[in-house]
Amino acid sequence: MGMGRTTWGWPAVGLALVPALFLGLVMLAPLWRLALEARAGASWQMVAELWRDDYLRWRVSWSFLQAGATCVAALVLALPVSWALARFHFPGRALVLRLLMLPFVVPTLVAAMGVLALWGPRGWISGWIGIDLQDTPWLLLYGNLFFNLCLVVRAGVEALGQVSAARVAAARTLGATPWRVFWRVEWPAIVPWLASALCLVFLYCLSGFGLALVLGGQRYATVEVEIYTLVAHELKLAQAGVLALCMALLTGLIALAYAWIEQRLAAPGRADAIALRPPAGPGAWCAVAGALLVLGFFCAAPLLAIGIRAATAGPDAWSHVFDEESLRAIWNTLRFTAMALLLATVLGVTHALAARRSIWLRAGAFLPFIVSPVTVAFGLLLMYPGWSASLSMLVAAYALLAYPFVAKSLGAALDVQPEHLTQAARTLGATPWRLFWRVTLPLAMPSLRRGMAFAAATALGEFAVTLFLSRPEWATLTTLIYERLGRPGAGNRDDALVLAAVLMLLSLLVFLLIEQPGSGRRDAAFGRAGAARA
Amino acid sequence: MLRKTFSIWATTVVASAALAATPVSAQELRVLVHNSFSLPKPMLAQFESESGIKLGIIKGGDAGEMLNKLILTRAQPIADVVFGIDNALVAKAEAANVLEAYTGAAATRASVVPLKGPIVAVDYGYVNLNYDKAWFAKSGLALPKSLDDLAQPAYRDLLVVQNPATSSPGYAFLLATVAGMGDAAAFDWWARMRANGVKVAKGWSEAYYTEFSRNGGSRPLVVSYASSPAAEVFYSKEKLTVPPTGNLFLKGGVMRQVEGVALVRGGQNREAAARFIEFMRSRPVQEALQTTMWMFAAEPGVARPDVLRHASEPVQFEDPASDLVASKGADWVSRWTRVVLK
Numbered sequence: 092m093g094m095g096r097t098t099w100g101w102p103a104v105g106l107a108l109v110p111a112l113f114l115g116l117v118m119l120a121p122l123w124r125l126a127l128e129a130r131a132g133a134s135w136q137m138v139a140e141l142w143r144d145d146y147l148r149w150r151v152s153w154s155f156l157q158a159g160a161t162c163v164a165a166l167v168l169a170l171p172v173s174w175a176l177a178r179f180h181f182p183g184r185a186l187v188l189r190l191l192m193l194p195f196v197v198p199t200l201v202a203a204m205g206v207l208a209l210w211g212p213r214g215w216i217s218g219w220i221g222i223d224l225q226d227t228p229w230l231l232l233y234g235n236l237f238f239n240l241c242l243v244v245r246a247g248v249e250a251l252g253q254v255s256a257a258r259v260a261a262a263r264t265l266g267a268t269p270w271r272v273f274w275r276v277e278w279p280a281i282v283p284w285l286a287s288a289l290c291l292v293f294l295y296c297l298s299g300f301g302l303a304l305v306l307g308g309q310r311y312a313t314v315e316v317e318i319y320t321l322v323a324h325e326l327k328l329a330q331a332g333v334l335a336l337c338m339a340l341l342t343g344l345i346a347l348a349y350a351w352i353e354q355r356l357a358a359p360g361r362a363d364a365i366a367l368r369p370p371a372g373p374g375a376w377c378a379v380a381g382a383l384l385v386l387g388f389f390c391a392a393p394l395l396a397i398g399i400r401a402a403t404a405g406p407d408a409w410s411h412v413f414d415e416e417s418l419r420a421i422w423n424t425l426r427f428t429a430m431a432l433l434l435a436t437v438l439g440v441t442h443a444l445a446a447r448r449s450i451w452l453r454a455g456a457f458l459p460f461i462v463s464p465v466t467v468a469f470g471l472l473l474m475y476p477g478w479s480a481s482l483s484m485l486v487a488a489y490a491l492l493a494y495p496f497v498a499k500s501l502g503a504a505l506d507v508q509p510e511h512l513t514q515a516a517r518t519l520g521a522t523p524w525r526l527f528w529r530v531t532l533p534l535a536m537p538s539l540r541r542g543m544a545f546a547a548a549t550a551l552g553e554f555a556v557t558l559f560l561s562r563p564e565w566a567t568l569t570t571l572i573y574e575r576l577g578r579p580g581a582g583n584r585d586d587a588l589v590l591a592a593v594l595m596l597l598s599l600l601v602f603l604l605i606e607q608p609g610s611g612r613r614d615a616a617f618g619r620a621g622a623a624r625a
Numbered sequence: 626m627l628r629k630t631f632s633i634w635a636t637t638v639v640a641s642a643a644l645a646a647t648p649v650s651a652q653e654l655r656v657l658v659h660n661s662f663s664l665p666k667p668m669l670a671q672f673e674s675e676s677g678i679k680l681g682i683i684k685g686g687d688a689g690e691m692l693n694k695l696i697l698t699r700a701q702p703i704a705d706v707v708f709g710i711d712n713a714l715v716a717k718a719e720a721a722n723v724l725e726a727y728t729g730a731a732a733t734r735a736s737v738v739p740l741k742g743p744i745v746a747v748d749y750g751y752v753n754l755n756y757d758k759a760w761f762a763k764s765g766l767a768l769p770k771s772l773d774d775l776a777q778p779a780y781r782d783l784l785v786v787q788n789p790a791t792s793s794p795g796y797a798f799l800l801a802t803v804a805g806m807g808d809a810a811a812f813d814w815w816a817r818m819r820a821n822g823v824k825v826a827k828g829w830s831e832a833y834y835t836e837f838s839r840n841g842g843s844r845p846l847v848v849s850y851a852s853s854p855a856a857e858v859f860y861s862k863e864k865l866t867v868p869p870t871g872n873l874f875l876k877g878g879v880m881r882q883v884e885g886v887a888l889v890r891g892g893q894n895r896e897a898a899a900r901f902i903e904f905m906r907s908r909p910v911q912e913a914l915q916t917t918m919w920m921f922a923a924e925p926g927v928a929r930p931d932v933l934r935h936a937s938e939p940v941q942f943e944d945p946a947s948d949l950v951a952s953k954g955a956d957w958v959s960r961w962t963r964v965v966l967k
Contacts, residue, residue, distance in 0.1 A: 128697075146967040203835050212843040223843070226824075305831050316827075320790040323690045325955050326697070405862065472694060476701040480655075480683045560694070560703070561684050576830045577661060578919070579853040579870075580860025584834065
């Protein structure tokens with residue numbers, strides 16, 4: 092691709108080996124084992140039957156429809172919001188960017204409680220305007236946006252930060268309106284980034300274990316639920332296998348198509364980021380206010396509702412935070428996140444570096460999203476029964492679900508990395524290792540940090556990991572919250588809300604540590620200096 | 626500064642986590658339980674210190690999911706003893722040959738409720754409808770007298786149930802309707818309920834905490850347990866003396882659930898497993914589980930905690946034949962999906 096080298100040296104093979112080995116051991120081998128188990132009952136006839144089943148066809152169509160609708164809505168909303176966040180510097184901007192990731196961390200059921208506190212039959216907003224949104228498709232879309240808007244906005248902000256200042260300035264000098272500059276200069280530069288984020292959003296919505304399902308009820312269930320039911324509750328592995336394979340092929344095609352587009356669109360940019368400026372004039376202030384309003388409406392409001400309900404829960408519920416059980420859960424949450432993050436970073440970095448040369452590896456970064464977690468969980472159980480309740484399996488599962496964020500985020504940054512800097516370094520005799528350490532990595536650092544923050548968010552919110560075997564002494568904040576919500580009573584509900592608030596605070600702290608405010612500006616300054624030298 | 630803090634934090638956490646992640650000992654008794662298993666920690670610790678047995682509790686999802694995991698790994702069992710297989714699942718477990726008969730004292734002693742098969746009964750409870758007292762008081766609507774009433778226009782959009790394909794109380798409620806009305810009438814009732822706006826949630830928590838009117842939803846009737854009103858009092862904030870919810874025992878809408886503990890075929894550590902089974906039927910455990918798992922004790926003569934006076938026991942209930950459930954259960958679920966969701 093753009094880097095101009097297509098040969099596979101030993102270092103590249105070595106790099107590719109790390110994620111390939113991991114994916115092979117933790118994902119492909121267990122799936123193969125599960126397929127062997129299911130082989131006896133499966134037949135081509137089942138595929139035909141699947142397609143003839145109206146209900147299943149509706150589920151597949153619905154899965155794709157809601158995922159597509161969410162992508163369109165997320166793009167339309169995220170574009171102006173990320174533009175305002177990427178161009179203007181205002182007090183609290185860095186905090187807003189970190190806060191954006193909180194929806195990712197909140198357990199689905201708690202998020203649903205927050206949304207319903209606003210929009211439900213007795214919600215604050217619905218009580219005020221007199222419209223109850225429960226049981227309408229709008230609430231589903233709102234739920235999907237709550238979780239996914241942040242992904243696209245974060246990608247957009249970062250992409251806009253990579254747009255060449257010189258090109259924008261040149262276009263402006265030649266008399267182009269800001270609108271025209273956006274469409275002719277900025278938009279083409281950010282498309283690969285947005286496509287990457289939207290692809291993730293699409294796959295997330297497709298796997299539909301999310302908020303929309305809780306809010307919409309089972310009538311809106313996606314195919315994923317069908318697979319889950321077949322495997323976990325009916326043990327019809329053959330049928331589940333056929334269905335999972337069909338879905339994997341469909342989504343796999345999307346991932347592959349995306350990888351191809353990404354490779355085609357990727358163009359090395361120049362390292363002259365546009366400097367942030369304070370908003371001047373009413374137009375700029377309106378843009379910032381509008382962006383904050385959109386984020387507030389879709390992302391912050393439900394979180395705020397949870398926060399307020401937790402804050403008013405009373406001293407009894409808050410005193411439980413210091414119980415041995417809660418403290419242990421906090422410690423577990425932190426240590427599992429740290430371990431998963433470490434593994435995910437190693438895997439993500441090696442994957443991103445190796446994927447520069449292979450479209451298959453690029454598409455491979457989506458593998459953990461393509462195959463349903465429940466299928467992987469049962470495969471792992473069959474493949475490694477002795478390890479099934481071991482900590483290493485737990486951490487591997489976390490890392491499997493978290494590392495694509497690192498790989499995708501870093502990959503996008505590597506695609507646009509200016510060639511002249513690496514060429515200059517190589518001409519000056521830098522070894523590949525030194526080149527990576529002193530040029531490639533520092534330039535890609537903001538993207539790596541963003542990817543790591545999302546990976547941490549995945550681990551903190553532990554997406555679907557509860558599907559694996561677990562031990563009570565491993566209880567994390569999320570499992571504790573679900574345990575509380577597994578029993579009736581106002582005390583349990585309040586405990587759960589308070590624990591959710593603690594989880595949010597803890598996560599924010601982790602995000603602030605991973606992505607320190609200010610580091611972005613330092614890197615932008617480095618970029619400018621680099622451009623000046625060039 | 627922050628960068629340094631971060632690296633120090635990360636290193637400390639990873640290092641201490643690695644230290645904490647010592648492998649489990651070979652002497653451990655592996656106990657597979659469902660997600661609702663809960664006993665006081667000191668009680669488990671006392672068992673460990675008195676018997677010298679290290680307990681490794683493994684949670685395997687809800688009861689149905691847990692049994693499937695056991696069946697899937699029968700060649701190389703993941704546990705030595707299993708708790709939480711109930712009267713609806715026992716035939717499936719027997720058919721898959723994953724359990725082994727236990728013949729110790731607890732197995733020969735009478736229990737308050739019977740449980741067939743190689744399982745020692747530990748506790749029992751009822752799945753039935755709960756109603757929101759405040760909602761019915763405010764609306765002035767009379768409580769339904771039968772399941773048939775619920776299909777009438779007056780009760781439109783009032784009930785939320787769990788999907789029997791993904792939830793054990795949802796499954797139990799479906800079994801109750803089929804056992805109580807016969808399958809033809811039951812599925813006809815479900816079809817009428819669909820027309821009358823029954824809502825389907827994924828699991829108990831979703832139904833209770835997002836759909837039930839007591840917790841901000843719009844449905845004043847929910848499939849739950851007979852013990853739930855008592856738990857509402859026990860976990861109440863302002864120390865209620867009267868439960869805010871009540872039980873509705875309608876014909877064909879109550880299912881008795883009996884769960885127990887059993888040896889896993891091919892498991893190790895038989896002696897320790899036997900001690901654990903006896904422990905589960907011991908008086909302290911039987912007393913404690915009533916307010917930790919919210920089930921009634923299976924051991925005769927065990928004192929009932931005062932708060933459970935709010936958990937009325939129904940006179941009439943369904944207890945479908947386990948072998949029928951094993952052979953027909955999956956069919957009923959797919960038929961239910963066709964009737965209610967498709």
